[in-house]
Amino acid sequence: MFKKLLAGLLMLTLFLSSCAVKGDKVLTQIEKKTAKLQSFYAELEVLVFSPAGEQSYHIKQWQAADNRWRVEVTAAAEAQHFICDGQQIWVYQLGIDDYYRIDAERGSLELAPPFMLTGYLQQLQQADAFTFAGTEELRGEKMYKIISSGQRSGETLHLWLDRKAFFPMFVETYLHEQLLNRITVKRLELNPQLQPELFEFSGTPESEVTAQCRQEQLTLAEAREGWPGSIFIPTYLPAGSSLFAVSRTVEENREHLILVYQGTWNFTLVQQPKTNESVYRSASTSQVQIGQRTGLYQQNSDHSLGTLWWSNEQNDFVLTGTLPCSEMIKIAASLKPEGV
Missing domain, CATH: 3.30.200.100 (MucB/RseB, C-terminal domain)
Structure with a gap:
């Protein structure tokens, strides 16, 4: 019985070690997972830190594979919406008739969706350097932790990824070792059915503010x-x-x-x-x-x-x-x- 138990433990150890992800395989796994991703919906809590104090945001995100996305940012009594139908980006604030409209191709360079989770995965894949910090427990769950360089000089990203989906569940951004913002994913749905109306916007021409x-x-x-x-x-x-x-x-x-x-x-x-x-x-x-x-x-x-x-x-x-x-x-x- 002892030998069988020992053999079973050895087999379990080998199985677990074979399932563990090594640092050089992380990007490959992320690429595979994102290639299969057709859509997602997420709810985030974001804290932004500045010398003036903390600012808290509640954010909802929807994204479809054909470059359509929607982000709703709420802070205190204000709410700002960003909508892209794949060709145009609209930005407007609830309670104000004026809105901005930007060509999506131009907007992809000038107006990134705020705190978009897939954007952090893209940054990770394009990073000059990254460190796989292994497995770390967060909120009672084990996650993969990765530290990578950001888009700006002196910027560092700390990402905690779900071990099955390889999707960010917790993100911290630092600039010269100073914490800029912290993102906590409260809800995540992968490949949900998204209604086309989510990515549509109708506004009167006279309310459009010249964006270019x-x-x-x-x-x-x-x-x-x-x-x-x-x-x-x-x-x-x-x-x-x-x-x-x-x-x-x-x-x-x-x-x-x-x-x-x-x-x-x-x-x-x-x-x-x-x-x-x-x-x-x-x-x-x-x-x-x-x-x-x-x-x-x-x-x-x-x-x-x-x-x-x-x-x-x-x-x-x-x-x-x-x-x-x-x-x-x-x-x-x-x-x-x-x-x-």
């Missing part, structure tokens, strides 16, 4: 010609940053000057003659000090993009990019009239 405009690249000298007032240029730039492109455009009968900078952080500075119009403030908008002036700062839901609004006596300004708020404030405070 015709721009002509200029030199600063050309941009200055006919500009109503002074053009303001940053005298401070983050290390490695430089002016990449200059353009002017007209939206709603107003001139806009657009300065695009590239470097360690990419950012865009837009200025227009002062209008005295107020900026829409959400619960995540905070007031910041820019020298003797005040501005409004807001980050997007996944903490990857920030926007700063402020004005001086002549112009309204919008600065948006991947750089930290502290760097944005330095740039804003350094603006001087061009040529002065």
Whole structure:
């Protein structure tokens, strides 16, 4: 009996070891599983961390294999929806008639679905480096843990994958070892039947906000010609940053000057003659000090993009990019009239 028991234990040990996934097989398994994935539905709880404090989001996601997806983001009393039918992306906020419409091919580069779980799997497959940290127990279940480089310099992803589905169930994103956000999957359905109406949107044409405009690249000298007032240029730039492109455009009968900078952080500075119009403030908008002036700062839901609004006596300004708020404030405070 003892020999039979011992033999049985040895066989069980061999069986379990043969079922264990090795680090070099993880990506292969993920590719196989995602190739078979036709659709999914997930509910997430997301915590975003910033110097201003914690922000909590409840997120619902639907995705079909033919590049159709829908993401609903709820924070406090606000809700924002992102819908893609495979050709167009619509973005709108509940309670506000205005919406944005973006070509899906262009949007795939500029507007990633917030916290999309399959997006993290794609990042993992494209990562420059990753570490398979073995099996770790989380919420009473054993999961595979993987640590990989992210899309940005200094970014690290920690993913806990379901051992059968190889799907993220818990994700943490770090930037220079500082925790940016934490995702907990509360509900996950793989290959459910999804109704076509989930990926449809109907809005009146007059409510569409221009999301793209015709721009002509200029030199600063050309941009200055006919500009109503002074053009303001940053005298401070983050290390490695430089002016990449200059353009002017007209939206709603107003001139806009657009300065695009590239470097360690990419950012865009837009200025227009002062209008005295107020900026829409959400619960995540905070007031910041820019020298003797005040501005409004807001980050997007996944903490990857920030926007700063402020004005001086002549112009309204919008600065948006991947750089930290502290760097944005330095740039804003350094603006001087061009040529002065």
